[in-house]
Amino acid sequence: MFFQINPHNGVPIYEQISRQVKFAIAAKSLRPGERVPSVRELASHIAVNPNTVSKAYRDLVGEGILESLRGEGLEVTAKAPPHCQSERARLVSERFSQVIQEAQQSGLTNREIKQIVHQLIQESIDA
Amino acid sequence: MFFQINPHNGVPIYEQISRQVKFAIAAKSLRPGERVPSVRELASHIAVNPNTVSKAYRDLVGEGILESLRGEGLEVTAKAPPHCQSERARLVSERFSQVIQEAQQSGLTNREIKQIVHQLIQESIDA
DNA sequence: ACTAGTGTTCTATCTCTCTAGTACAGCGAG
DNA sequence: CTCGCTGTACTAGAGAGATAGAACACTAGT
Numbered sequence: 624m625f626f627q628i629n630p631h632n633g634v635p636i637y638e639q640i641s642r643q644v645k646f647a648i649a650a651k652s653l654r655p656g657e658r659v660p661s662v663r664e665l666a667s668h669i670a671v672n673p674n675t676v677s678k679a680y681r682d683l684v685g686e687g688i689l690e691s692l693r694g695e696g697l698e699v700t701a702k703a704p705p706h707c708q709s710e711r712a713r714l715v716s717e718r719f720s721q722v723i724q725e726a727q728q729s730g731l732t733n734r735e736i737k738q739i740v741h742q743l744i745q746e747s748i749d750a
Numbered sequence: 751m752f753f754q755i756n757p758h759n760g761v762p763i764y765e766q767i768s769r770q771v772k773f774a775i776a777a778k779s780l781r782p783g784e785r786v787p788s789v790r791e792l793a794s795h796i797a798v799n800p801n802t803v804s805k806a807y808r809d810l811v812g813e814g815i816l817e818s819l820r821g822e823g824l825e826v827t828a829k830a831p832p833h834c835q836s837e838r839a840r841l842v843s844e845r846f847s848q849v850i851q852e853a854q855q856s857g858l859t860n861r862e863i864k865q866i867v868h869q870l871i872q873e874s875i876d877a
Numbered sequence: 878a879c880t881a882g883t884g885t886t887c888t889a890t891c892t893c894t895c896t897a898g899t900a901c902a903g904c905g906a907g
Numbered sequence: 908c909t910c911g912c913t914g915t916a917c918t919a920g921a922g923a924g925a926t927a928g929a930a931c932a933c934t935a936g937t
Contacts, residue, residue, distance in 0.1 A: 627855065632848060633760030635894060643855065650857025661913065672896045677915075694904030694913050715853045716866060721759060722845045723870050728754065728770065729838050730777025733871050739843055740867050743850050744860050762924060788883060799926045804885075821883050821934035 628669050636671055640679035642714065645688065648699060648707040655703060658696040659689060755796045763798055767806035769841060772815065775830050776838040782830060785823040786816060 628639050647653040659665075662680065666673040680697055683689040688706060689697045726736045755766050774780040786792075789807065793800040807824055810816040815833060816824045853863045 629848075630895095637894080642852075646856035652857075662915090663913085674897085675895060678895095680914085691914065692904085693902075693915085696913060711856050711858070715849075715856060715858065715863075716870065718849045718852065719866055720870050721756070722842075722849050723867070723874065724754075725769075725845065726842045727874065729773035729842060730779075731838070731842065733875070736842075736871065737867065739846055740850070740864065743843065743847050744863065747850065747854065748860070757925090764924080789885090790883085801886095801927085802925060805924095807884085818884065819934085820885085820932070823883060 626665070626669050628671065637675050637679040637682070640665075640669075640676060641682050644679070644683060645707040645710050645714075648688065648703050649711040651704070653699055655699050655701045657699050659699065661696060753792070753796050755798065757798075764802050764806040764809070767792075767796075767803060768809050771806070771810060772834040772837050772841075775815065775826060775834040778831070780826055782826050782828045784826050786826065788823060 626640065626643055628636055630636060634642075644653070644659060653659070659680070660668070662673050662676045666676045669676075680689060684691055684697070686706070687700060688703045690700050691697055723736060726739075727733070731739075753767065753770050755763055757763060761769075771780070771786060780786070786807070787795070789800050789803045793803045807816060811818055811824070813833070814827060815830045817827050818824055850863060853866075854860070858866075
């Protein structure tokens, strides 16, 4: 359960958190019945206000991905994994779609765009 | 000179505007000596407040990409094209890098990521 | 001169995100 | 019961982004 938050990349922090919880469930590193880090623990871990984490969790409860056990914690529901896996595809595609559209608008050819993506992935492997 | 603005995709509008001006110059659809749309014209065209457009232009003047001809308009400078072309590579790579990192974090394999990108580009051709 | 267009600058206000601080309610171990 | 942990709820404020509206200075065309 590791989180990586960028406070100033445009995406609200509470959204980055809920996104990454979904991704962790989709990737099966968080399974139904398991508990998510407590609000205060995660907040101090990623150096963020507890209210921000709380909002992320509240959203996830609203989507039926987490279930609140008052006084104990928040648990991943049984229906979460399939839900999160389709969400993952949607969220990632959505973001790529925006960036690709922007790249095309900038006058880059589709060949050049693919080239950039391949190179960035290669660099991420080397690093 | 066409602009496409997404008011709620995280990137501030004034930044989307200055970005797209840079891209238009990099793609040579805007050349040195040409004038950019007037503040009020562009503002009404993309349904945005004139102050927002003005801020974008102000930033571009600050970067030496536009030059102000008071009472007439804003002109693309001679040094703009090479500047914008290197900017383009940097800006696009930066965005892709973020999204790729997020996709990897979500548990998708590099193969799957490349597959998604190829598919989205293919769809953009069909459309 | 007048007018219409240009960029520029200013204040006020709104919303969203995030922080800060406080308080309350439920659970479990000692 | 008490203590420490959990989630939840609320108010208040700072900051960024955007809007609204007004005003000023300049240029060109008539």
